[in-house]
Amino acid sequence: MSRTSRRPATRTSAAIGQSRRSFLGRSALLAGGVALGPQLLTACGGDDEGADGGGSGSSDTLRISNWPLYIADGFNTSFEEASGLTVDYKENFQDNETWFAANKDALAAKQDIGADLVIPTNTMAARLISLGWLNEIDHANISNISNMRPDLLDGPWDPGAKYSLPYFSGFVGLAYNEAETGRPITSIDDMWDPAFKGRVTMLSDFQDGLRMVMMSQGNDPGEATVEMVQEAADLVAEQNDKGQIRRFTGNDYQDDLTSQNVIVAQVYSGDIVQLAADNPDLKFAVPDSGGTEFIDTMVIPYTTKNQAGAEEWMDFVYDRANYAKLVEAVQYIPVLSDMTDELEKIDPALAANPLVNPPQEVLDRVTTWDILPEDVEADMIAIYNEVTGGLTWPGWRRAAGDSGRGFPTR
């Protein structure tokens, strides 16, 4: 499909406002159009167990599949020099669900997926762990693991970090244009201010979109039930019916924010670091009632051909000096503790930026999504999809008694 997104020529595009999440928002959409293809092809050829994918994997090559614009210039070159390995680095991880849709058949059949190390978000990592598709990581080979933020070592998605090591994290919170709103935005209720009608966007991912709404309703997403999700989705649907919400976005809220079509938006913090550099009116806030922290993790699929090399790369990432370079390039939140000194060596402004190097009290206000049973998660996705898919506006809700698409009985 030739209609794929523009690909930035250099990684410096990160510095001019094109973050990996904005990039992937666009490409994910298109990948959606293509997803049918692999699905059908694998459906046809699903039986040939012996077919061995790329076949380029070997012990002196390390194949990494990462998000676009999620690495520093020359990072892999220095790793190659340090390790003697050749890195085959691909920025072909566009979106968790799309990646999953494209690779699940191969992984289920234990066929090579062309990557020895992948960087999914922790919720996806949890799914992969529960499916038994990841190799354990030998912490003995990662001496720098002691640099990691201790709270991440025992995340609910992977207790003991046996199968996944964090790569970067970021906040899901609210961005607003203070010049336009005329006041700071601090709570979810602020999003529903009639003065902002039609100038608010929400994230279409159900966790990113609904979690902070659930917290504002006094529910603890850590113990999320389908009813709580429905309650939050109903509130969003009500506001959507009123025309309060302009759109549900992936990561493509940036255009609307910069052109001031939208003045309050649910966003990922890393994007706002970059946008705010150009537009000082843009502010980011973690809502009073709490926000979410997402964590992207390094995992080794059980089809890996270079376990040792993957672990070596993880160790290299966890070196503070190396990691500081990554932070400078990607501008998300470090998963290593006390990065202030290292960041100051590179750029004092970076170290002082609370969105890149957040103080502990902000970290305390955000939580990560608990890992849910598959059926529950799927139901929740379907519930929110009814709202974002425009299936719940007036006159459209299905007759009472029919639980509708939210709860497929199959």
Added chain:
Amino acid sequence: MAGVAASGRRQRAWVPYAMIAPGVLYLVVFFAIPIYTLFKTSLSVNSGSRFVPTLEFSWQWSNYTEAFSSYQEQIARSFWYALIATLIMIVMAYPLAYVIAFRAGRLRNIMLGLVVLPFFVTFLVRTIAWKTILADDGWVVEMLGTIGLLPPEDRLLSTPWAVIGGLVYNFLPFMVLPIYVSLEKIDPRLLEASRDLYSTPARTFGKVILPMSLPGVLAGSLLTFIPASGDFINAEYLGSTRTRMIGNVIQDEFLRVKDYPVAAALSFVLMAIIIVVVIGYTRVLGTEDLV
């Protein structure tokens, strides 16, 4: 002697088959097999887990009723938008094609080039560019506001008008080119004859030019209506939840909800409706001269 001739004829008999073989092979591999798998999927039930579905074929026709009843609004909206967009395109493209064919003179090739030029930029970027043009604070919205032509939302983006406008913009060349081709084929002597027989310019147009260019309009309508009704990019970027089209729903069902059978059924519903519409359309207007 006769034997040689016969064998020559026999030899030649398989040549046409050999010549269409690559095309047939291509169709089988990239059309027939995928369509067959998609059809099977659309009649399957998921007996596995939600995220890693194991599809079992079971003549599950309820997938179709579910797809149709749950999403009739999006289906209807898709065709409604595509229809409006197609009509707008005919109105815009016909005069343009007419000028290029009859009045452009030496500029003809340049004008044709300009019609095609937008294709040098990807579909996606062109669509996103409209977000800048139609921005709430932009001059387009301001101007329309001044003359009181804004939709009730007081903006253009995230309204049906932006989506339909995006469809028109993106598919317009597919309307201009076929109409141009059919106009360009008209023998100028027919127009002279019409004038010699004291026909007014309007009658010449109505009796000679328009009927002879209808195949172009028909071809253009098909080339634009079909992709426009399945389009999801314009609705995604220029629209809102209230403007979602069937393409967006199929995408969501595949990627987010992972209900493959219903998504596949929706694809077939879309195809079926398009086929019915196309057959009806060609029945009325005829296809003999279809370019």
